[in-house]
Amino acid sequence: MMRWSSIRQLQWFQTPSIETYKMWCHNQRVEPAVDALRDGSHLMWIGRRRYDRVVLYFHGGGFLVPLTVQAIIFIRAMQIQLNETTPGVGVAILAYSPAPFETFPTQLEQANSALAHLFANGLSSQNLQIIGDSxxxxxxxxxxxxxxxxxxxxxxxxxxxxxxxxxxxVFLLSPWVNPQAMGSDAGSFHENRKKDIMTPATYRYWGEHGAPLHSLPASQHAFVAPNLAPKGWYDGMEGFVSRVLITAGEYECPRDDIVAFREDGLREYQDATMVLIREGVHDDPVAEIVAAAMGAGERGATEKSIVDWLHRGFK
Structure with a gap:
């Protein structure tokens, strides 16, 4: 389905994020904890609300696919592992509006609304870490x-x-830095066209519908397509986030774009760690961690390194 489904097919088979979350809570026999934000989006808590130490999760899916059960299992597994060394970490998931019904800057405004809500409830920015996949x-x-x-x-x-x-x-897991899949006939797009979970054509198709540029002025393109950011665009980012962790898969089509983003876009950023996962595909840690959480695999070195990195941020 990931390779060939149309946007209509993908969204037909998916339930809205908040309904998926409530169904997961029901199956886990836990009480849902949902905060309605001013803009109509929602924060969904895994476990009880808390504002001392928080991981805020932005799920993937090309801005087209709502939150999946697999994504909840992933972030819950991360929370469990993190709580072994750092007891009392809250996890909140942003349920943002999907494209193509809403596009940039709607999701940005909703993310900002989530941050403002957390700060208004007493969370210190220095006790907040963001995880965003794809x-x-x-x-x-x-x-x-x-x-x-x-x-x-x-x-x-x-x-x-x-x-x-x-x-x-902020932990950027296979970040979607080239949503239009520019240059998809060369480099890692060509090299990994039969190895990744999505083909170059699928990446392009999702980008056209989930992160379109045609309706935006050129001055806003870098917001949606970080690979198009001019030199120096991210200079000063350390004033807004202290540490960055980036992962990409060796067999991921946009691997070269992600590595280039670290080397060029964040060239002046001091504490940015880039991890290339051997034989990994797009969003590889999610699949690995979900498999381990469901008893179909073991905790790998990648999961341990991610948890250790998050743990150091909450010391």
Missing amino acids: AGGNLALQVFSHALHPEILPTIAPSPLASTAPLEG
């Missing part, structure tokens, strides 16, 4: 782009990061 990683970068370049989006509310200390960390 399109969720793209969304996290939109948040920092807006904080760095608010003048380009004068019609939306100011960034909640403008008046806080830097966030403790």
Whole structure:
């Protein structure tokens, strides 16, 4: 399905994020904890609400696919492992509006709303870490782009990061830095066209519908397509987040784009760690961690390194 489904087919077979979350809670026999945000989006808590130490999760899916059960299992497994060394970490998932019904900057505004809500309830920015996989990683970068370049989006509310200390960390898991799959006939797109879970054509198709550029002025393209950001675009990002962890799979089609983003886009950023997962595909840690959580595999070195990195942020 990942390779060939149309957007209509993908969304037909998926339930809305909040319904998937409530179904998971029912199956786990836990009480749902949902915060309705001012813009109509929602924060969904895994376990009870808490505002001392929080991981905020932006799920993937090309901005087209709502939250999946697998994504919940992934972030819950991360929480369980993290709580072994850092007891009392809350996890909140943002249920943002899907494309193509809503496109940029709607999801950015909803992410900012989630951050503002957490801060308003007493969370210190220095006790917050963001995890964003695929399109969720793209969304996290939109948040920092807006904080760095608010003048380009004068019609939306100011960034909640403008008046806080830097966030403790952001983990970008297979971040969607080239959603239009530019150059998809060469490099890792060509090399991994039969190895990754999605083909170059699928990446292009999802980008055209989930992160379209045609309706945006050129000045806003870097928000949606980080690979198009001009030199120096992310300079100063350390003023908004203290640490960055990036992972990409060796067999991932956009591998080269992700590595280039670290080497070029974050060239001046001091504490940015890039991990290339041997024989990994797109979103590889998610599949590995879900398999281990469901008893179909063992905890791998990648999961341990991610948990250790998050743990260091909550010391």
